[in-house]
Structures are given as C-alpha cells and as structure tokens.
Amino acid sequence: MNLGKTVSEYLEELRRNLEKVQDYATAHTEKAQQRYISRYNLRAREKSFEIGQKVLVLIPDSTSSKTFSRWVGPAVIKDRLSNHTYLVEINGSRNHLHADKIRKYHIQIDEATCDTVTTGHEN
Numbered sequence: 001m002n003l004g005k006t007v008s009e010y011l012e013e014l015r016r017n018l019e020k021v022q023d024y025a026t027a028h029t030e031k032a033q034q035r036y037i038s039r040y041n042l043r044a045r046e047k048s049f050e051i052g053q054k055v056l057v058l059i060p061d062s063t064s065s066k067t068f069s070r071w072v073g074p075a076v077i078k079d080r081l082s083n084h085t086y087l088v089e090i091n092g093s094r095n096h097l098h099a100d101k102i103r104k105y106h107i108q109i110d111e112a113t114c115d116t117v118t119t120g121h122e123n
Contacts, residue, residue, distance in 0.1 A: 047084075047099040047100075047102070048099070049077045049080070049086060049099070049102060049104070050077065051077055051078065051079060051080065052076065052077060053076070053077045053104070053105075054073070054074040054075070054076055054105040054107075055073060055074065055075050055076070055077060055088065055102045055103060055104060055105050056071040056072065056073035056074065056075070056102070056103040056104075056105050057071070057072050057073055057075045057088060057090055057095075057097060057101060057102060058070070058071055058072075058101040058102070058103075059071075059072045071103060072090065073090065073105050074105045075088045075089060075090035075105075076088070076089050076090075077102075078094060081096060084098055084099040084100075085097070085098055085099070086099065086102060088102065
C-alpha cells in the first residue's frame with residue numbers, strides 16, 4: 001500500500017506537525033497560567049512573622065482529610081528559614097512550616113480586674 005510518501009517524508013512531516021502542536025500548547029498554557037496567577041493574587045496577602053511571635057499552627061487531625069485539620073497553639077516562631085518557611089516550636093518540638101500553615105495568635109481577654117486604683121490625688 002502506497003500513501004504517496006516515503007517513510008522518511010512521513011516522519012519528517014509528523015515531526016513538524018508535533019512541533020507546531022507543542023508551540024500552540026505552550027502558548028496557551030502560559031496564558032492560562034497567567035490567568036490563574038492573577039486570579040489567585042487578587043485576594044492573596046503576604047504573610048510574615050517575627051522571631052519570638054506567638055502563632056497558631058494548622059495540624060492535620062487523625063483522619064486523612066484536610067477538612068478535619070485544627071489550629072493548635074500557641075506556638076512560637078524560632079527562626080525564619082526563607083521568605084515563606086519558618087521554624088516553629090510547638091509542644092516542645094520544632095517543625096519547619098510554610099507560612100500558609102501558620103496564623104497570628106491573638107490574645108483574647110474576657111475579663112480584667114483591678115484591686116486598687118491609685119490616682120495620686122487625695123480626697
């Protein structure tokens with residue numbers, strides 16, 4: 001059976017077509033990636049923590065699902081390893097954690113009492 005081309009001509013044409021398809025796919029992938037980046041960065045905020053700062057850490061629960069992870073703390077930032085990676089000490093152990101797994105710890109005060117008040121004025 002003859003298709004009008006030699007095997008080498010067919011393979012050369014196939015190689016050219018595959019190169020065209022690869023260029024097309026690369027161009028569209030880059031465009032899609034830029035759309036994903038701009039969409040993600042729309043509401044994303046840069047997180048940074050100071051050494052010694054108290055934080056909460058996202059710890060996976062005993063199940064394998066991310067749905068059941070819990071924020072545990074307070075933990076303490078011991079060192080900054082890179083822009084988004086920190087050495088965190090929690091319950092006596094130190095862990096390398098990404099900033100996405102860390103939140104600032106806000107102390108909540110329910111009640112404050114004062115035994116005596118000194119104003120410096122005599123009545």
